[in-house]
Amino acid sequence: MxxxxxxxxxxxxxxxxxxxxxxxxxxxxxxxxxxxxxxxxxxxxxxxxxxxxxxxxxxxxxxxxxxxxxxxxESDIKMIRERCTDCSVCVGLCPTGALYIDRESYEVKFKPEKCIACELCIKGCPTEAMVSTI
Ligand code: SF4
Ligand code: SF4
CATH class of the missing domain: 3.30.70.260 (ACT domain)
Incomplete structure:
Protein backbone atom coordinates (compact mmCIF):
# COMPACT_ATOMS: atom_id res chain seq x y z
CA MET A 1 0.00 0.00 0.00
CA GLU A 74 -6.72 11.27 2.36
CA SER A 75 -8.41 13.28 -0.32
CA ASP A 76 -8.59 11.62 -3.72
CA ILE A 77 -8.30 14.08 -6.60
CA LYS A 78 -9.50 13.16 -10.08
CA MET A 79 -9.64 14.83 -13.47
CA ILE A 80 -12.86 14.54 -15.45
CA ARG A 81 -11.28 14.56 -18.89
CA GLU A 82 -14.52 15.38 -20.78
CA ARG A 83 -14.88 18.65 -18.88
CA CYS A 84 -11.29 19.80 -19.46
CA THR A 85 -10.71 22.44 -22.15
CA ASP A 86 -6.88 22.30 -21.81
CA CYS A 87 -6.84 25.94 -20.74
CA SER A 88 -3.79 25.08 -18.54
CA VAL A 89 -4.80 27.36 -15.64
CA CYS A 90 -4.30 24.43 -13.27
CA VAL A 91 -0.78 23.72 -14.55
CA GLY A 92 0.41 27.05 -13.17
CA LEU A 93 -1.36 26.44 -9.87
CA CYS A 94 -0.20 22.89 -9.15
CA PRO A 95 2.77 22.97 -6.75
CA THR A 96 4.07 19.49 -7.54
CA GLY A 97 3.84 19.13 -11.31
CA ALA A 98 0.96 16.64 -11.04
CA LEU A 99 -0.78 18.66 -13.77
CA TYR A 100 1.30 19.24 -16.87
CA ILE A 101 1.07 19.88 -20.59
CA ASP A 102 1.82 16.85 -22.71
CA ARG A 103 4.40 18.01 -25.26
CA GLU A 104 3.06 15.81 -28.05
CA SER A 105 -0.69 16.26 -27.77
CA TYR A 106 -0.69 19.67 -25.99
CA GLU A 107 -3.34 18.25 -23.69
CA VAL A 108 -3.27 18.89 -19.96
CA LYS A 109 -2.58 15.60 -18.19
CA PHE A 110 -2.87 14.54 -14.55
CA LYS A 111 -0.37 12.32 -12.72
CA PRO A 112 -2.18 11.23 -9.52
CA GLU A 113 1.01 9.80 -7.97
CA LYS A 114 2.45 13.34 -7.75
CA CYS A 115 -0.73 14.91 -6.31
CA ILE A 116 -0.64 16.13 -2.69
CA ALA A 117 -4.37 16.95 -2.59
CA CYS A 118 -3.87 20.68 -1.95
CA GLU A 119 -7.04 21.32 -4.02
CA LEU A 120 -5.65 24.48 -5.68
CA CYS A 121 -6.63 23.08 -9.08
CA ILE A 122 -10.19 22.47 -7.90
CA LYS A 123 -10.53 26.09 -6.84
CA GLY A 124 -8.90 27.38 -10.03
CA CYS A 125 -10.44 25.24 -12.74
CA PRO A 126 -13.12 27.20 -14.65
CA THR A 127 -14.95 24.07 -15.87
CA GLU A 128 -14.95 21.99 -12.66
CA ALA A 129 -12.86 19.35 -14.37
CA MET A 130 -10.79 18.72 -11.22
CA VAL A 131 -12.76 17.11 -8.39
CA SER A 132 -12.24 15.53 -4.99
CA THR A 133 -13.99 12.20 -4.62
CA ILE A 134 -13.89 12.22 -0.79
S1 SF4 B 1 -7.94 24.35 -15.31
FE1 SF4 B 1 -9.50 22.77 -15.67
S2 SF4 B 1 -10.10 23.04 -17.80
FE2 SF4 B 1 -8.18 24.15 -17.54
S3 SF4 B 1 -6.61 22.61 -18.10
FE3 SF4 B 1 -6.89 22.45 -15.89
S4 SF4 B 1 -8.41 20.83 -15.62
FE4 SF4 B 1 -8.51 21.48 -17.75
S1 SF4 C 1 -4.75 18.92 -5.80
FE1 SF4 C 1 -2.90 20.22 -5.74
S2 SF4 C 1 -1.22 18.80 -6.11
FE2 SF4 C 1 -3.08 17.73 -6.74
S3 SF4 C 1 -3.27 18.14 -8.92
FE3 SF4 C 1 -4.44 19.73 -7.86
S4 SF4 C 1 -3.05 21.46 -7.61
FE4 SF4 C 1 -1.79 19.64 -8.09
Missing part, protein backbone atom coordinates in the same frame (compact mmCIF):
# COMPACT_ATOMS: atom_id res chain seq x y z
CA UNK A 2 1.01 3.60 -0.54
CA UNK A 3 0.02 6.53 1.67
CA UNK A 4 0.91 10.19 1.38
CA UNK A 5 1.65 12.42 4.35
CA UNK A 6 2.49 16.02 5.16
CA UNK A 7 5.23 16.12 7.81
CA UNK A 8 6.36 19.13 9.84
CA UNK A 9 9.81 18.78 11.40
CA UNK A 10 10.55 21.28 14.20
CA UNK A 11 13.84 23.20 13.74
CA UNK A 12 15.63 20.93 16.22
CA UNK A 13 14.91 17.87 14.04
CA UNK A 14 15.48 19.36 10.58
CA UNK A 15 19.11 18.17 10.27
CA UNK A 16 18.50 14.64 11.55
CA UNK A 17 18.42 11.72 9.07
CA UNK A 18 15.03 10.60 10.35
CA UNK A 19 13.49 9.55 7.07
CA UNK A 20 16.43 7.42 5.93
CA UNK A 21 16.54 5.69 9.33
CA UNK A 22 12.81 5.03 9.45
CA UNK A 23 12.49 3.64 5.92
CA UNK A 24 15.40 1.25 6.62
CA UNK A 25 13.93 0.13 9.92
CA UNK A 26 10.42 -0.54 8.53
CA UNK A 27 11.46 -1.68 5.05
CA UNK A 28 9.58 1.11 3.24
CA UNK A 29 10.05 2.88 -0.04
CA UNK A 30 9.54 6.61 -0.16
CA UNK A 31 9.01 9.37 -2.66
CA UNK A 32 9.44 13.01 -1.66
CA UNK A 33 6.77 15.04 -3.49
CA UNK A 34 7.65 18.42 -2.05
CA UNK A 35 10.09 19.78 0.54
CA UNK A 36 10.53 23.28 1.87
CA UNK A 37 11.33 25.29 4.99
CA UNK A 38 8.39 27.24 6.38
CA UNK A 39 8.69 30.87 7.64
CA UNK A 40 8.77 29.36 11.18
CA UNK A 41 11.86 27.38 10.08
CA UNK A 42 10.04 24.09 10.25
CA UNK A 43 11.01 21.55 7.62
CA UNK A 44 7.91 20.59 5.67
CA UNK A 45 7.89 17.40 3.66
CA UNK A 46 5.14 15.94 1.50
CA UNK A 47 6.07 12.32 1.20
CA UNK A 48 4.64 9.01 0.00
CA UNK A 49 5.53 5.84 1.91
CA UNK A 50 4.91 2.44 0.40
CA UNK A 51 5.29 -0.95 2.00
CA UNK A 52 3.37 -3.25 4.35
CA UNK A 53 0.40 -1.35 5.83
CA UNK A 54 1.41 -2.25 9.41
CA UNK A 55 4.97 -1.02 8.79
CA UNK A 56 3.79 2.28 7.28
CA UNK A 57 1.67 3.09 10.31
CA UNK A 58 4.30 1.94 12.84
CA UNK A 59 6.83 4.18 11.12
CA UNK A 60 4.39 7.10 11.35
CA UNK A 61 3.78 6.44 15.04
CA UNK A 62 7.53 6.40 15.71
CA UNK A 63 8.05 9.70 13.87
CA UNK A 64 5.19 11.27 15.85
CA UNK A 65 6.74 10.07 19.13
CA UNK A 66 9.97 11.79 18.09
CA UNK A 67 8.18 15.13 17.66
CA UNK A 68 7.25 15.21 13.97
CA UNK A 69 3.73 16.53 13.27
CA UNK A 70 2.08 14.37 10.61
CA UNK A 71 -1.14 14.58 8.62
CA UNK A 72 -2.37 11.80 6.35
CA UNK A 73 -3.42 13.02 2.90
Missing amino acids: EKKFVMHFPPILVDKPMISNIVRKYDLEFNILKAFVSPEEEGVLVIAFSGEEKNVFEAIEELKEKGVKIQLI
Whole structure:
Protein backbone atom coordinates (compact mmCIF):
# COMPACT_ATOMS: atom_id res chain seq x y z
CA MET A 1 0.00 0.00 0.00
CA GLU A 2 1.01 3.60 -0.54
CA LYS A 3 0.02 6.53 1.67
CA LYS A 4 0.91 10.19 1.38
CA PHE A 5 1.65 12.42 4.35
CA VAL A 6 2.49 16.02 5.16
CA MET A 7 5.23 16.12 7.81
CA HIS A 8 6.36 19.13 9.84
CA PHE A 9 9.81 18.78 11.40
CA PRO A 10 10.55 21.28 14.20
CA PRO A 11 13.84 23.20 13.74
CA ILE A 12 15.63 20.93 16.22
CA LEU A 13 14.91 17.87 14.04
CA VAL A 14 15.48 19.36 10.58
CA ASP A 15 19.11 18.17 10.27
CA LYS A 16 18.50 14.64 11.55
CA PRO A 17 18.42 11.72 9.07
CA MET A 18 15.03 10.60 10.35
CA ILE A 19 13.49 9.55 7.07
CA SER A 20 16.43 7.42 5.93
CA ASN A 21 16.54 5.69 9.33
CA ILE A 22 12.81 5.03 9.45
CA VAL A 23 12.49 3.64 5.92
CA ARG A 24 15.40 1.25 6.62
CA LYS A 25 13.93 0.13 9.92
CA TYR A 26 10.42 -0.54 8.53
CA ASP A 27 11.46 -1.68 5.05
CA LEU A 28 9.58 1.11 3.24
CA GLU A 29 10.05 2.88 -0.04
CA PHE A 30 9.54 6.61 -0.16
CA ASN A 31 9.01 9.37 -2.66
CA ILE A 32 9.44 13.01 -1.66
CA LEU A 33 6.77 15.04 -3.49
CA LYS A 34 7.65 18.42 -2.05
CA ALA A 35 10.09 19.78 0.54
CA PHE A 36 10.53 23.28 1.87
CA VAL A 37 11.33 25.29 4.99
CA SER A 38 8.39 27.24 6.38
CA PRO A 39 8.69 30.87 7.64
CA GLU A 40 8.77 29.36 11.18
CA GLU A 41 11.86 27.38 10.08
CA GLU A 42 10.04 24.09 10.25
CA GLY A 43 11.01 21.55 7.62
CA VAL A 44 7.91 20.59 5.67
CA LEU A 45 7.89 17.40 3.66
CA VAL A 46 5.14 15.94 1.50
CA ILE A 47 6.07 12.32 1.20
CA ALA A 48 4.64 9.01 0.00
CA PHE A 49 5.53 5.84 1.91
CA SER A 50 4.91 2.44 0.40
CA GLY A 51 5.29 -0.95 2.00
CA GLU A 52 3.37 -3.25 4.35
CA GLU A 53 0.40 -1.35 5.83
CA LYS A 54 1.41 -2.25 9.41
CA ASN A 55 4.97 -1.02 8.79
CA VAL A 56 3.79 2.28 7.28
CA PHE A 57 1.67 3.09 10.31
CA GLU A 58 4.30 1.94 12.84
CA ALA A 59 6.83 4.18 11.12
CA ILE A 60 4.39 7.10 11.35
CA GLU A 61 3.78 6.44 15.04
CA GLU A 62 7.53 6.40 15.71
CA LEU A 63 8.05 9.70 13.87
CA LYS A 64 5.19 11.27 15.85
CA GLU A 65 6.74 10.07 19.13
CA LYS A 66 9.97 11.79 18.09
CA GLY A 67 8.18 15.13 17.66
CA VAL A 68 7.25 15.21 13.97
CA LYS A 69 3.73 16.53 13.27
CA ILE A 70 2.08 14.37 10.61
CA GLN A 71 -1.14 14.58 8.62
CA LEU A 72 -2.37 11.80 6.35
CA ILE A 73 -3.42 13.02 2.90
CA GLU A 74 -6.72 11.27 2.36
CA SER A 75 -8.41 13.28 -0.32
CA ASP A 76 -8.59 11.62 -3.72
CA ILE A 77 -8.30 14.08 -6.60
CA LYS A 78 -9.50 13.16 -10.08
CA MET A 79 -9.64 14.83 -13.47
CA ILE A 80 -12.86 14.54 -15.45
CA ARG A 81 -11.28 14.56 -18.89
CA GLU A 82 -14.52 15.38 -20.78
CA ARG A 83 -14.88 18.65 -18.88
CA CYS A 84 -11.29 19.80 -19.46
CA THR A 85 -10.71 22.44 -22.15
CA ASP A 86 -6.88 22.30 -21.81
CA CYS A 87 -6.84 25.94 -20.74
CA SER A 88 -3.79 25.08 -18.54
CA VAL A 89 -4.80 27.36 -15.64
CA CYS A 90 -4.30 24.43 -13.27
CA VAL A 91 -0.78 23.72 -14.55
CA GLY A 92 0.41 27.05 -13.17
CA LEU A 93 -1.36 26.44 -9.87
CA CYS A 94 -0.20 22.89 -9.15
CA PRO A 95 2.77 22.97 -6.75
CA THR A 96 4.07 19.49 -7.54
CA GLY A 97 3.84 19.13 -11.31
CA ALA A 98 0.96 16.64 -11.04
CA LEU A 99 -0.78 18.66 -13.77
CA TYR A 100 1.30 19.24 -16.87
CA ILE A 101 1.07 19.88 -20.59
CA ASP A 102 1.82 16.85 -22.71
CA ARG A 103 4.40 18.01 -25.26
CA GLU A 104 3.06 15.81 -28.05
CA SER A 105 -0.69 16.26 -27.77
CA TYR A 106 -0.69 19.67 -25.99
CA GLU A 107 -3.34 18.25 -23.69
CA VAL A 108 -3.27 18.89 -19.96
CA LYS A 109 -2.58 15.60 -18.19
CA PHE A 110 -2.87 14.54 -14.55
CA LYS A 111 -0.37 12.32 -12.72
CA PRO A 112 -2.18 11.23 -9.52
CA GLU A 113 1.01 9.80 -7.97
CA LYS A 114 2.45 13.34 -7.75
CA CYS A 115 -0.73 14.91 -6.31
CA ILE A 116 -0.64 16.13 -2.69
CA ALA A 117 -4.37 16.95 -2.59
CA CYS A 118 -3.87 20.68 -1.95
CA GLU A 119 -7.04 21.32 -4.02
CA LEU A 120 -5.65 24.48 -5.68
CA CYS A 121 -6.63 23.08 -9.08
CA ILE A 122 -10.19 22.47 -7.90
CA LYS A 123 -10.53 26.09 -6.84
CA GLY A 124 -8.90 27.38 -10.03
CA CYS A 125 -10.44 25.24 -12.74
CA PRO A 126 -13.12 27.20 -14.65
CA THR A 127 -14.95 24.07 -15.87
CA GLU A 128 -14.95 21.99 -12.66
CA ALA A 129 -12.86 19.35 -14.37
CA MET A 130 -10.79 18.72 -11.22
CA VAL A 131 -12.76 17.11 -8.39
CA SER A 132 -12.24 15.53 -4.99
CA THR A 133 -13.99 12.20 -4.62
CA ILE A 134 -13.89 12.22 -0.79
S1 SF4 B 1 -7.94 24.35 -15.31
FE1 SF4 B 1 -9.50 22.77 -15.67
S2 SF4 B 1 -10.10 23.04 -17.80
FE2 SF4 B 1 -8.18 24.15 -17.54
S3 SF4 B 1 -6.61 22.61 -18.10
FE3 SF4 B 1 -6.89 22.45 -15.89
S4 SF4 B 1 -8.41 20.83 -15.62
FE4 SF4 B 1 -8.51 21.48 -17.75
S1 SF4 C 1 -4.75 18.92 -5.80
FE1 SF4 C 1 -4.44 19.73 -7.86
S2 SF4 C 1 -3.05 21.46 -7.61
FE2 SF4 C 1 -2.90 20.22 -5.74
S3 SF4 C 1 -1.22 18.80 -6.11
FE3 SF4 C 1 -3.08 17.73 -6.74
S4 SF4 C 1 -3.27 18.14 -8.92
FE4 SF4 C 1 -1.79 19.64 -8.09
